[in-house]
Amino acid sequence: MKIFFFTGKGGVGKSTTAAASAWQLSHKARVLIVSLDPAHNLGDIFGVSIRNGKKKFSKNLYLREVNLQKLSREYLEQETSVLSTTYSYLKTLNLDTYFSILKYSPGIEEYALLTSIEKTIRDDADFDYIIFDTPPTGLTLRFLALPKVTITWIERLIQIRRQILEKRYTIHRIRGTLSSEETILDYKEEDDNILKRLRKLDENYHALDETLRGSDCRVILVFNPDILSLRESQRLVEGLRELGLPLRLLINNKLTEANRDMARHVEEQMKKSAGDVLLERIELSKILLDGKKGTLYDIRENIIPGSW
Numbered sequence: 001m002k003i004f005f006f007t008g009k010g011g012v013g014k015s016t017t018a019a020a021s022a023w024q025l026s027h028k029a030r031v032l033i034v035s036l037d038p039a040h041n042l043g044d045i046f047g048v049s050i051r052n053g054k055k056k057f058s059k060n061l062y063l064r065e066v067n068l069q070k071l072s073r074e075y076l077e078q079e080t081s082v083l084s085t086t087y088s089y090l091k092t093l094n095l096d097t098y099f100s101i102l103k104y105s106p107g108i109e110e111y112a113l114l115t116s117i118e119k120t121i122r123d124d125a126d127f128d129y130i131i132f133d134t135p136p137t138g139l140t141l142r143f144l145a146l147p148k149v150t151i152t153w154i155e156r157l158i159q160i161r162r163q164i165l166e167k168r169y170t171i172h173r174i175r176g177t178l179s180s181e182e183t184i185l186d187y188k189e190e191d192d193n194i195l196k197r198l199r200k201l202d203e204n205y206h207a208l209d210e211t212l213r214g215s216d217c218r219v220i221l222v223f224n225p226d227i228l229s230l231r232e233s234q235r236l237v238e239g240l241r242e243l244g245l246p247l248r249l250l251i252n253n254k255l256t257e258a259n260r261d262m263a264r265h266v267e268e269q270m271k272k273s274a275g276d277v278l279l280e281r282i283e284l285s286k287i288l289l290d291g292k293k294g295t296l297y298d299i300r301e302n303i304i305p306g307s308w
């Protein structure tokens with residue numbers, strides 16, 4: 001399975017090129033395209049209405065739009081339920097209050113998105129290609145950074161938890177046998193649910209991090225021949241480099257006779273920032289999408305290199 005992320009500034013044509021690429025690939029393979037952008041237009045592009053779940057567009061092509069609000073709520077509900085079973089002493093606290101505050105916590109949307117990506121990669125592994133159409137640059141960089149950030153945190157928490165268990169063990173040894181009214185707190189690592197949960201999370205995030213860094217995951221950057229899109233693309237390139245996520249394809253979209261010089265300038269600048277990355281060019285077409293099933297698009301059909 002190959003995973004593509006279409007990234008770039010709003011309006012440059014991420015959704016359009018992602019959709020056209022999905023269409024192109026679906027002629028020879030099974031493809032799922034997932035819109036992660038809260039401002040969805042995948043349904044509009046394909047001229048169908050996408051509700052919950054996957055929508056079959058053609059024999060080999062499925063569409064999905066992720067509802068970020070619903071996803072964040074589900075993510076929180078699931079985490080709260082795990083909290084209340086793993087950390088039994090929290091039952092004495094009012095979890096509902098906790099939940100309503102957490103709702104406003106920074107990072108929830110990013111975690112919800114990442115969890116949804118992880119779930120898609122796991123549950124839809126029978127597709128040959130999964131194409132993610134990403135939300136605005138800032139949010140995209142934040143959720144792509146999460147596995148690394150989270151692993152750092154979890155590993156620190158594991159250390160702290162082990163220290164707690166060691167201290168409990170010391171206390172246990174000093175005190176000796178307890179009376180039947182006293183509770184014995186777990187002190188063995190293999191009995192401790194919290195440590196088990198931390199280790200499981202650590203494993204999951206390492207696996208996800210490896211998938212995102214692996215050669216089957218390809219980040220594609222779409223831009224236009226204009227300075228604003230160039231600047232944002234350069235920031236994205238820098239962000240991806242810091243995260244160690246390789247950029248595999250640049251798409252210079254909406255080219256015309258009139259913007260040819262600017263297009264050349266922007267490409268040169270992008271080469272300087274991104275190095276030797278494959279480049280595709282797409283003309284601005286007047287009759288891009290007509291939204292009717294099967295008549296997708298008088299757009300270039302070979303955006304994705306044949307060998308991918």
Ligand SMILES: Nc1ncnc2c1ncn2[C@@H]1O[C@H](COP(=O)(O)OP(=O)(O)O)[C@@H](O)[C@H]1O
Pocket residue numbers: 008009010011012013014015016017041253254255282283284285286288
């Ligand atoms: N090559 C192209 N030719 C003509 N119009 C295009 C082209 N690429 C994108 N567009 C148009 O530009 C607008 C923004 O494209 P969209 O794919 O929604 O951008 P993004 O997903 O990056 O926000 C849409 O109206 C789309 O139809």
Ligand SMILES: [Mg+2]
Pocket residue numbers: 014015016037039041133
């Ligand atoms: Mg879009």
